[in-house]
Amino acid sequence: MSISFPHVGTFTYVMESICYEMGRKDVVVPNKPSYKTKQLGSRHSPEWMCTPFKMLLGSFIEVVERGAFELVGTLFIDYCRLGYYVPLYELILEDLGYDFEFLYLNFNQPLGFIQEMRRRTSGLTYWKTFRAFQIGWIKNRFIDLVDKYLYHYQAIEHNKGSAQAVADKAYRIIVETRGMSNIRKLRKIIIKMFKEVDIDKKADPLKVAIVGELYAVVEPEINLGIMRLLNELGVISYTPITFCRWIDIGSRANPFVRPTFKTAIRKAKPYVEYRLGGKTQESLGYAIMFKEKGWDGVIHLYPFTCMPEIITRSIIPQVSKEHDIPILSLVLDEHTGEAGLKTRLEAFVDLIDRKRNDL
Numbered sequence: 001m002s003i004s005f006p007h008v009g010t011f012t013y014v015m016e017s018i019c020y021e022m023g024r025k026d027v028v029v030p031n032k033p034s035y036k037t038k039q040l041g042s043r044h045s046p047e048w049m050c051t052p053f054k055m056l057l058g059s060f061i062e063v064v065e066r067g068a069f070e071l072v073g074t075l076f077i078d079y080c081r082l083g084y085y086v087p088l089y090e091l092i093l094e095d096l097g098y099d100f101e102f103l104y105l106n107f108n109q110p111l112g113f114i115q116e117m118r119r120r121t122s123g124l125t126y127w128k129t130f131r132a133f134q135i136g137w138i139k140n141r142f143i144d145l146v147d148k149y150l151y152h153y154q155a156i157e158h159n160k161g162s163a164q165a166v167a168d169k170a171y172r173i174i175v176e177t178r179g180m181s182n183i184r185k186l187r188k189i190i191i192k193m194f195k196e197v198d199i200d201k202k203a204d205p206l207k208v209a210i211v212g213e214l215y216a217v218v219e220p221e222i223n224l225g226i227m228r229l230l231n232e233l234g235v236i237s238y239t240p241i242t243f244c245r246w247i248d249i250g251s252r253a254n255p256f257v258r259p260t261f262k263t264a265i266r267k268a269k270p271y272v273e274y275r276l277g278g279k280t281q282e283s284l285g286y287a288i289m290f291k292e293k294g295w296d297g298v299i300h301l302y303p304f305t306c307m308p309e310i311i312t313r314s315i316i317p318q319v320s321k322e323h324d325i326p327i328l329s330l331v332l333d334e335h336t337g338e339a340g341l342k343t344r345l346e347a348f349v350d351l352i353d354r355k356r357n358d359l
């Protein structure tokens, strides 16, 4: 009975690591979403569902067809459709005649979460099950670190493809490193690996932050690799929107660390006082924070029919005007084309370049 999960950007490496730490050797690692994945998901989803639902459904269908039986589904009680995802997937996959079972991992019920996870381990104790999850959140920090270096170095590398090659190697090292003492050494190893990339040390590139709905930001197959496209224009890109926000219990429980998302939410309060789901408050708050840090621009990504982020989209012009920061909002769906996206990015980069040089 193989276990699997849908592809979600580089968070897929974290999921893979957690499954191995649970003692599972029968992991079906999902492929990157392809055109076929998007088609499969769209064909079997209600038309009005948001794009992440469709792409994740396509990914689930592909892993089930490759032999996966246990499917990891997380339940969030959120303010949008997210809470309906897994029950709907169940109905659709049953209708299609697949044989499968969902793991209901509910982040809002920590005890039930660990109990359900433990049932799927190879006989681990509660402590070892928790430890597997802990290793997941620690590895998530390193995966985020690799992403951060990749989209920084790639913008200023001399040899095209060298930062990506280092990143690909680093991701696999993170997944394959076992034992907490070895895992804790990963930060130094990653920093050392990226020091080998030959970069233009005198460059002073433009810097653009990416905010928006989680899946739209972290899955390059929906945003067409926007972070890389910006790098190709010589612009450093970075996003604070990652899964660490949810799974890094260690940072959240540390009284000496104030998570940046809390600061972002506080800064967004004059515009949106209450949580609306998605990343409404974080997107607005981070835009203000990056302006304060001297970044040149912000790109806001949201999937077609996303309810919370459409609200962000309507407030962005006011934030942009009041804080004097260029913000480009982009709506994404399975039909978004690279040529159109590139043209808009080129125009935006041209604009922020002129702004920086006060032309």
Ligand code: SF4
Binding pocket: 050, 051, 052, 080, 081, 082, 213, 277, 278, 279, 303, 305, 306, 307, 308, 309
């Ligand atoms: S945040 Fe938007 S895209 Fe994501 S589940 Fe909610 S409605 Fe859908």
